[in-house]
Amino acid sequence: MSAIPRPAMRALGVRRTRRWRTAAGALGAALLVGVLGIPGPSSAADEPWMNASLSPDRRADLLSRVMTLEQKVALFNVNGEVTVPALGIPPRHEIDGTSGVHQSELPATAMPSALALASSRNRRLARQWGRQTSTEAFAFGYDGNAAPTMDVVRSPFWGRTWETFGEDPILSGILGASEIRGVQSVEGVYALVKHFGVYNQETGRAQLDNVIDQATMRGTYLRNWAIAARAARPGAVMCAFPKINGEYACESRRLLTRILKREWGWPGFVSTDVNAGHSWSMFEAGTDVAGAPWVGPALLDQVRTGAIPKARFEDMVHRILRTMFAQGLFERRAPGTTGGVIEPPQPLTEAVVARGEEIARKASLQGSVLLRNSGVLPLSSERTRSLAVIGSGADEYLTGTGSPQVPQPARLTTILEGLQQRAAGASVVYAEGTDPMRLGDVLPGPSAVQSSVLTPRGGTGSGLTAQYFANPDFSGVPFIQRTDPQVNIRTGLSSLIETFDEHTRLDPGPVPSPLLVQPGSVRWTGRLRPVASGRYTLSLTHLGAATLYLNGEQVLSDPGTTLNVQRVPVDLTAGQTYDVRIDYSADAPNQCCPATDRPGPTIRFGWVPPVDAATPQMQQAVEAARAADTAVVVVRDNVGEGTDRYTLTLPQGQDALVRAVARVNPRTVVVSATSGPVLMPWLRRVEAVVQAWYPGEAGGSALASLLYGDANFTGRLPVTFPASEEQVEGIVAGANPVADFSAIAPTVRYPERWAMGYRGYLANKQRPLFPFGYGLSYSRVRYQSVRASDVKRGKTGSAVVRVRNRSRRTVTEPVHVYVGRLPGRVSTPIRQLAGVKLVRLGPGRTARVRVAIDRRVLEHWSNARRRWVAPTGRVRVFTGPSAEQLRRSDVFRVTPRRRS
Structure with missing residues (x-):
C-alpha cells in the first residue's frame, strides 16, 4: 500500500513504481501493522478497491461499502491529518497553485500572472505550466492543486483579473482545459478549479448578489466552465463566494447539481472556497466538501439525524473517493503524507527548480505584449551604451497579493537584474522615481x-x-x-x-x-x-x-x-x-x-x-534619464484577492514620472507590470510600451531578451484596454465597485448581457485604447485569405487561414478566427472568438492554418425555451490580428443535421 513510509521502503529494498500491484499492497498492509502499529487489511483479497484495472467509480463503490459512518465522515477532513489509515485512505492535502505553489515555508517557482499565459494563446505551454505547478505541489506534500482560476473578466477594476485567462469564455475554456490536463498529468494530484459560478468583484464578495439571467450566465460566465468540465474532467471544483440571484453559489442546486453534475455529466466533487459555506443546506444543493465548522462531529450529527439525506451523503463520499482513485492518490502518495501525520514539506530538487524557471521564462517571453513601438526597439548594444532603468518596481518581485501569489520565488531575476545582465558593457543606472506600492x-x-x-x-x-x-x-x-x-x-x-x-x-x-x-x-x-x-x-x-x-x-x-x-x-x-x-x-x-x-x-x-518632477526621487530619475541613451521606465500596481481597484490610473504619481522622463529622453520605453489594463495618458509621448503583466520570477531575463530582440514578441491581449474609465462604465454599468465599498450586501446587475469585453466595445461602437487580441512584433504577418466550410448544426467546423511572414525574422503568430452574428432575430455578438491556433513562420514563409470553430459560438441560450438553440443559416467568419483589426472574411452556412 502507498502508506509505506519512504525510509521503510528503502530499508526493505522496495522500489516505488507508478502503479502498485496487489503484492505491494499486501506488503504495505503488513508494514502498517508491524512497523507503524496501524491496523490494516490482512490480505490483498480484503482490498479489491486497490485493483487499478477497475474504473474509478467501481473502486469508489467497493471501498465505500466497507467504510463505517465515522470513517466516511473522516474523509471530509482536509489539510491536517491522514484520513482513514486503517483502510489506507490518503489525506486530501490542498494548496493554491494558480501562478505557482503558494508555499509559505519554502521557495517555489513564481510563474507570471495567468494573463500572460492567456496572452501566449499556447495550449502546450498551459499544459506544461499545470504539470510544473503540480510537480511542485506534490513534492511539497500536496495532492490537491487549486488551479486554474476560470472566472471570466467582466471589468478591469476586478482585483483578481491577473489570475484569470481574460474576458473571452472560449479562450478561457481552451486554455483552462489545457492547464487542467497538465495539473492532472501528475499522478497523485487533482485539480481544484476555481471559482464556479459568477464571480468578478472582490468588494463585498462574501455577501454580494449577482442578479443575472440564464442566457447571460450560461453564454458568458459558464461557457468556459462547460468546455473545461467536459474536455478535461477536473477532479474538483471550488464554488464561489457571491450569491447568484439571491442564492449563494455554494447553495445553488441549479448551478451545482442541475448544470454542473447532471447536464454536463461531471463526476468530481464540489468544495467551497474558504468561509464560503453558510448553512447545512449547501450539501443537499450539491456542495460536497466544506471546511470548519462543517466537518467532524457536526457533520456526523447531520448525517445521523437525516438532515443530510443518506443518498446525498453517499454521493458526496463517492465523488471524493472517485476523484482520489481517478487521479492516483492511492497509488502514489505525496511525500510527508504516508505516515500517521502530515510532515513538514521538503525543499524542491535542483532539477525541479530549473524546469520551473524554464517554464516561467517561456511564459513571460510568450505572454509579454508589445503595445507600441516607434522604432526604438529592439535595442542595440551599439546605440545603447548607457541605460537608465527607472521605477520602484524595477528592482522588486512584481506580483499581486493573495492565494495566487508565490511568497518566495525560487530563482528571481528582477527587471533591473535582467537588463544589467543583458546590457553587459553598457552603463546601467537605476533610480526609484517614486515610493513603492501600498x-x-x-x-x-x-x-x-x-x-x-x-x-x-x-x-x-x-x-x-x-x-x-x-x-x-x-x-x-x-x-x-x-x-x-x-x-x-x-x-x-x-x-x-x-x-x-x-x-x-x-x-x-x-x-x-x-x-x-x-x-x-x-x-x-x-x-x-x-x-x-x-x-x-x-x-x-x-x-x-x-x-x-x-x-x-x-x-x-x-x-x-x-x-x-x-x-x-x-x-x-x-x-x-x-x-x-x-x-x-x-x-x-x-x-x-x-x-x-x-x-x-x-x-x-x-x-x-x-509640475511632474515634484519630488527629489523624481528629479533624480529625470537626471538619470537625461544622461542615458535609452530610458526604461517600469510602472506597476499591487492588487489581488480582497482588493479591487477603484481607479485605472497608475498609483504613486507614475504617470507624472513617465511624462517627466519622456520629456528629457526621446528614447523612452515603458514596461507596464500591472494586474490588468491601466490608463496611459502618456502613450504618444513615449517610443515603446510593453505589457509585461506580473512577469514572474524569470520576467527580468525574459524582458531583456525581448527588448534587445533576442526573442520576438508573440503575445496578444486577452483583455481590452479602455481609453478611459468612463468608457468602461458606458459599456458595463457599475463596473467600478467604488459605490459598494462599505455596503454590507451589494447587488451587481448585468444589463449588458453578452456585450462585455471586446463584444461590448463593438456593440457600443466604442474604440478602446487597445482591443482584445492586439499585439505587435518585430515581424510583419499578412493575412491573405480565409475559407470556411459549411457545418452541420451542433458540430464543430473549421476555417482555413492563409498567412505570410513578410519579414526576415521567424515569428509565431496566433491566428484568430471570429464569427459574426448568428442567423435569426435573437441578439447575438457582432463578433466573437471562435478559435485560435499558433503557427510558426520562417522568414518569407506562407502557411495554411486550419482553425477549429467551436460549436458553442454557433448557438445561444434561450431563456424562454430553457435550452441551447443552434440556428441555421449564413454566418460570416473573420480573421485578423485583433477583434478590431480584421483583414479577411468569408461566409459559411450552418445546416440542419440529418435525422437518421
Missing part, C-alpha cells in the same frame, strides 16, 4: 504624497509621525507610535491577506492590531517641504472622519460616512516648510471588521503638484 494605492483620488517631501515630527527621516489609538476619539495614550512613510492605508480583508505574503511587508508594516479588528483612530504629524512652487491640490481619500491641518489651519474636514475624496487648492513655495497634521477616525457605519468582509481604517493623503 494597499492604499487602489483607492480613488490623487496619488499619495511622496515620502521624500515629508519629515516626521522628530525632524529626521522621511514620512510622518503616526500615533495609533485603540479607540475612535484619540483618547488616552497611543498603543503604538512610529514613522509612516506615507498616509496611504487600506485595511480589512485585503490587509489580512497581505500579511501572509512576504513581498508586501513594507516598512514599517501594515496597520497594527488592534485596529485590524476594532475601530480606532490615527493622528499623523510632521512637515511638508515642497521642491517646486505653485498651486497644489491636497486631498484626503477616506472612509471615516478625517481632518487635514496645514500650519495649524483646518483646510479639509469630512465625516467620511462613505468613501469620499476631498480636495483643496493651496499655494506652496519651494523650500518652505509646512506643518501637517491629519486626524483620522475609523468610525463610519459598517467599517469594522475584516472577519465580516468590512473595510477597516482606510485613508490616503494625496496631492496633485503643479
